[in-house]
Amino acid sequence: MVDIKFLEDCARRIRRDVVEMVYRTKDGHPSPSFSVADILAVLYFHSMKIDPSDPEWVERDRFVLSKGHACPALYSALARKGYFSTKELTTLRMLNTNLQGHPYAPKTTGVDATTGSLGNGVSVGLGMALAARIRKLDYQVYVVTGDGELGEGLIWEAAMAAGHQRVSNLTVFVDNNNYQSGGTVEKVSGPYPIKEKWADFGWHTQSIDGHDIKQIVEAINIAKTVIDRPSAIIAKTIKGKGLPFMVGDNTWHKRVYTDAEYEQAEIELGGWTE
Amino acid sequence: MSEQVDSTRIGFRDGLIDLAEKRDDVVFVSTDSLMIVKAEPFLERWPERVIELGIAEQNGVAVSSGLASSGLIPYICTYAGFLTMRACEQMRTFVGYPKLKVRFIGANGGLYGGNREGVSHQFIEDVGLLRTIPGFTILCPADGGQVHQAMLASVDIDGPVYIRIGSGKEKKMFSDSTPFPIGKIRIIEDFGNDVALLTYGFTLGRVIEAARSLKERGIGAKVVEVATIKPLDTEGIKAVLDKTGCVVTIEDHTIIGGLGSAVAELIAEEIPASLVRLGLQDVYGESGFPEELLDKYGMSIDDIMTAATQVIVKKN
Numbered sequence: 001m002v003d004i005k006f007l008e009d010c011a012r013r014i015r016r017d018v019v020e021m022v023y024r025t026k027d028g029h030p031s032p033s034f035s036v037a038d039i040l041a042v043l044y045f046h047s048m049k050i051d052p053s054d055p056e057w058v059e060r061d062r063f064v065l066s067k068g069h070a071c072p073a074l075y076s077a078l079a080r081k082g083y084f085s086t087k088e089l090t091t092l093r094m095l096n097t098n099l100q101g102h103p104y105a106p107k108t109t110g111v112d113a114t115t116g117s118l119g120n121g122v123s124v125g126l127g128m129a130l131a132a133r134i135r136k137l138d139y140q141v142y143v144v145t146g147d148g149e150l151g152e153g154l155i156w157e158a159a160m161a162a163g164h165q166r167v168s169n170l171t172v173f174v175d176n177n178n179y180q181s182g183g184t185v186e187k188v189s190g191p192y193p194i195k196e197k198w199a200d201f202g203w204h205t206q207s208i209d210g211h212d213i214k215q216i217v218e219a220i221n222i223a224k225t226v227i228d229r230p231s232a233i234i235a236k237t238i239k240g241k242g243l244p245f246m247v248g249d250n251t252w253h254k255r256v257y258t259d260a261e262y263e264q265a266e267i268e269l270g271g272w273t274e
Numbered sequence: 275m276s277e278q279v280d281s282t283r284i285g286f287r288d289g290l291i292d293l294a295e296k297r298d299d300v301v302f303v304s305t306d307s308l309m310i311v312k313a314e315p316f317l318e319r320w321p322e323r324v325i326e327l328g329i330a331e332q333n334g335v336a337v338s339s340g341l342a343s344s345g346l347i348p349y350i351c352t353y354a355g356f357l358t359m360r361a362c363e364q365m366r367t368f369v370g371y372p373k374l375k376v377r378f379i380g381a382n383g384g385l386y387g388g389n390r391e392g393v394s395h396q397f398i399e400d401v402g403l404l405r406t407i408p409g410f411t412i413l414c415p416a417d418g419g420q421v422h423q424a425m426l427a428s429v430d431i432d433g434p435v436y437i438r439i440g441s442g443k444e445k446k447m448f449s450d451s452t453p454f455p456i457g458k459i460r461i462i463e464d465f466g467n468d469v470a471l472l473t474y475g476f477t478l479g480r481v482i483e484a485a486r487s488l489k490e491r492g493i494g495a496k497v498v499e500v501a502t503i504k505p506l507d508t509e510g511i512k513a514v515l516d517k518t519g520c521v522v523t524i525e526d527h528t529i530i531g532g533l534g535s536a537v538a539e540l541i542a543e544e545i546p547a548s549l550v551r552l553g554l555q556d557v558y559g560e561s562g563f564p565e566e567l568l569d570k571y572g573m574s575i576d577d578i579m580t581a582a583t584q585v586i587v588k589k590n
Contacts, residue, residue, distance in 0.1 A: 064340075106373060112343070116367070120332075123336030123364075127337035127341040127343075127344065128341075130337065134322055134323060135345060154332045157330035158333050158336070160330070
């Protein structure tokens with residue numbers, strides 16, 4: 001039985017942590033973190049086979065945040081899951097922090113893949129998924145890419161290889177929030193139609209509402225049952241979803257909350273607790 | 275199993291087979307490069323340990339990152355520039371930075387390695403590019419047997435390793451069982467203290483010949499093989515320079531960024547000595563046979579002898 005309310009609260013807490021991290025440390029990417037909050041909540045608090053007390057467990061499921069700039073959301077999920085203290089969250093991007101500006105596996109407990117430079121995560125996830133096949137281990141690999149990121153040719157090198165090799169323990173979420181740094185993806189890079197592209201490379205595809213917990217859970221369940229192909233889940237999302245004043249304003253791609261905005265976030269998302 | 279033990283490509287393949295026999299974490303990542311190293315015997319024995327990714331080097335390196343972070347030791351082999359230039363960022367950010375044990379084998383190193391293929395397949399910048407990236411071990415063996423030995427010696431090194439190989443038409447320089455001395459220079463010939471000739475890879479043979487000719491003219495040269503470019507054996511090189519006071523570096527690589535630059539840095543900071551750098555003088559090569567290319571681009575035996583004579587004059 002999926003506890004939808006619990007997972008929705010996990011997602012709310014991720015968004016609230018992102019606000020706290022960006023407000024206190026005065027840096028980071030708020031709205032790209034918000035758009036993946038629900039997907040991360042489902043993966044870390046429901047779907048993934050993981051054990052925070054054994055972060056190097058060889059048969060754990062793996063997660064790759066290809067759009068590494070959304071790492072405040074990932075750091076929140078990891079801290080709330082118990083990989084490290086929530087006290088660390090407010091050290092984001094500060095000197096000597098374990099929470100680098102983009103994910104760095106050797107420093108941050110629970111981070112499976114170093115990312116940040118866009119376009120690489122599907123390939124890294126493919127390597128992890130192939131390693132399971134070679135080592136005869138049973139685990140799933142989940143990757144989240146952005147939609148602007150689909151402009152990187154390497155994404156499609158990986159899509160072709162994974163489809164060709166029928167790597168079924170690999171699932172890629174496309175966080176289709178329709179924006180990249182310079183504006184809408186339609187205007188800047190033209191990735192549509194997205195679902196058809198993955199299908200053409202031999203992937204099983206699904207389209208979901210990336211903020212609907214139930215749909216995310218079910219899509220992951222379906223992806224697991226696909227045993228002859230990798231899975232792409234095109235998640236329609238809203239950049240900044242969760243705080244109305246961020247929605248539709250792409251300056252929140254990278255921006256710091258003012259005191260007034262922070263107070264508004266507290267009203268919308270609740271007070272912050274470690 | 276070797277049909278041509280002097281071939282660096284076969285040296286790689288045979289080293290990989292040796293490693294795979296002993297340990298099950300060794301895998302081969304091919305970017306449609308299986309045939310260039312005649313790896314069919316590996317494929318026949320361990321088909322599940324060959325990851326064929328097609329002509330897609332960035333994907334090859336990033337997939338290798340994922341393999342390495344999941345407990346395997348991937349060996350990715352293709353043309354040197356397709357790794358170090360096309361996939362340079364993947365080598366840096368996804369392998370070097372997280373300190374992963376990916377092994378890169380770069381073929382067609384230098385004019386000698388690329389020879390008749392021409393500039394697009396002659397890689398004269400690989401060593402220099404990688405030298406700027408923290409954490410890489412850079413190995414440049416002189417022949418096939420040394421590549422084989424370098425493979426065995428480097429398997430357990432932490433972090434990434436780059437091994438430069440050629441076209442498969444190299445001359446044999448060492449007996450097959452000669453160990454590869456990671457991190458140490460090797461004095462190959464010692465005819466005196468007049469000048470040091472530092473080199474690596476496929477120029478070693480002609481440097482030895484030059485040293486012998488110099489000896490006939492009464493000039494005592496030391497031939498020093500620097501097959502590990504990084505980490506550089508600075509103590510070993512300083513001990514040599516302490517005796518000779520001057521040095522010629524000879525490398526089938528641009529003089530910018532490679533061994534010549536590394537020695538210049540050492541001289542500038544730690545041990546004053548005169549230096550002449552032979553190699554490509556900030557130019558591209560062209561198609562041709564290996565030996566004639568080295569001759570044309572400033573690495574002939576005469577060039578080496580002339581440089582040795584000049585650097586001794588500079589010293590004095």
